[in-house]
Amino acid sequence: MTITITAFEKSPDRGRGLARDMRVRWALEEVGEPYEVRLLSFEAMKTPAHLALQPFGQIPTYEDGDLALFESAAIVLHIAECYPGLLPGDANGRARAIAWMFAAVTTMEPVVVEREMARIFERGESWYELRLPILENRVRTRLRQLSAHLGEADWLDGAFSAGDLEMVSVLLRLKGSDLLAEHPNLSAYLARGEARPAYQRAFAAQLAVFTAASAG
Numbered sequence: 001m002t003i004t005i006t007a008f009e010k011s012p013d014r015g016r017g018l019a020r021d022m023r024v025r026w027a028l029e030e031v032g033e034p035y036e037v038r039l040l041s042f043e044a045m046k047t048p049a050h051l052a053l054q055p056f057g058q059i060p061t062y063e064d065g066d067l068a069l070f071e072s073a074a075i076v077l078h079i080a081e082c083y084p085g086l087l088p089g090d091a092n093g094r095a096r097a098i099a100w101m102f103a104a105v106t107t108m109e110p111v112v113v114e115r116e117m118a119r120i121f122e123r124g125e126s127w128y129e130l131r132l133p134i135l136e137n138r139v140r141t142r143l144r145q146l147s148a149h150l151g152e153a154d155w156l157d158g159a160f161s162a163g164d165l166e167m168v169s170v171l172l173r174l175k176g177s178d179l180l181a182e183h184p185n186l187s188a189y190l191a192r193g194e195a196r197p198a199y200q201r202a203f204a205a206q207l208a209v210f211t212a213a214s215a216g
């Protein structure tokens, strides 16, 4: 049975690869597993049928036989555990790679998202100019810590792993920002992730969805 995931019928990021189906697509491309995509409108995401798969009415989801999963990082971890290529062979290395997955989505991503949300939704508020530097400094702190850990290494802990997949996906949200540019090693790390053939295939696939939706 072919794996089926869900994605936006027309992503609000206009095909920049920021919606979280990208992480799942990338993981599937890394391990070489074929997959199908069910495209959903915002309305379809709130129907009982989709809520039964994703209680919060979001994408992505993952279906394979009698398993249905939600939460992109849980899906990526499941893929990494089922197929070789995304987790080291030794138990300690696997545990550390999984720790980096959690670090990406629970330590790095919240501060990145909070800044992003403020820039989108709070610009008109009287306190925006006071709040933004606070949020940016929170991001700066995490980037400085991540940069210090990475140093001159290619990946976070030995070979590329699901931890890097998640961390690069988070840093993509800062692509082109001054904050990221302050750390050349992180910019290079992001570029290394984006240059992976599996990333390129996943990116092209999600972009093709947006391009087709825009043409139609």
Ligand code: GTB
Pocket (backbone or CB within 6 Å): 011, 012, 013, 014, 018, 019, 020, 021, 042, 045, 057, 058, 059, 060, 070, 071, 072, 073
């Ligand atoms: N924790 C969940 C996971 O990782 O799976 C979060 C899932 C999630 O946030 N899904 C979003 C969604 O379905 C799409 S990815 N939103 C619709 C809704 O909640 O009604 C988040 C996202 C959306 C848009 C952009 N963008 O435009 O740049 C970037 C990221």
